[in-house]
Amino acid sequence: MHPKQVTLVERFVAGFVLIVDGIFNTNNSKSPLLIAVGITNSEKTFLIAFSYCPSENKESYDFFFQSLKRE
Numbered sequence: 001m002h003p004k005q006v007t008l009v010e011r012f013v014a015g016f017v018l019i020v021d022g023i024f025n026t027n028n029s030k031s032p033l034l035i036a037v038g039i040t041n042s043e044k045t046f047l048i049a050f051s052y053c054p055s056e057n058k059e060s061y062d063f064f065f066q067s068l069k070r071e
Contacts, residue, residue: 005046005047005048005049006071008038008040008046008048009038009048012038012039012040012041012046013038013048018036018038018048018068019036019037019038019039019045020034020035020036020061020064021034021035022034022035022053022056023035024056027052029052031052031053031054031055032052032053032055032056032060033050033051033052033053034050034051034052034053034056034060034061034064035047035049035050036048036049036050036064036068048068049064049067049068049071051063051064051067
């Protein structure tokens, strides 16, 4: 994550809302793409993180959220 993304997450997402969505068929291996975004107080969305995962299951989401927490 870029330092500016971390600053936006700390300001607008911490304790408020984090939106995560899975998108399918975006690559040759058909792996789902998880995307996390936040919303600023001026109603603009910003990318927080994205990750390809083996499948859209609990373990993939747990890994994604643990990675976000580490950042």
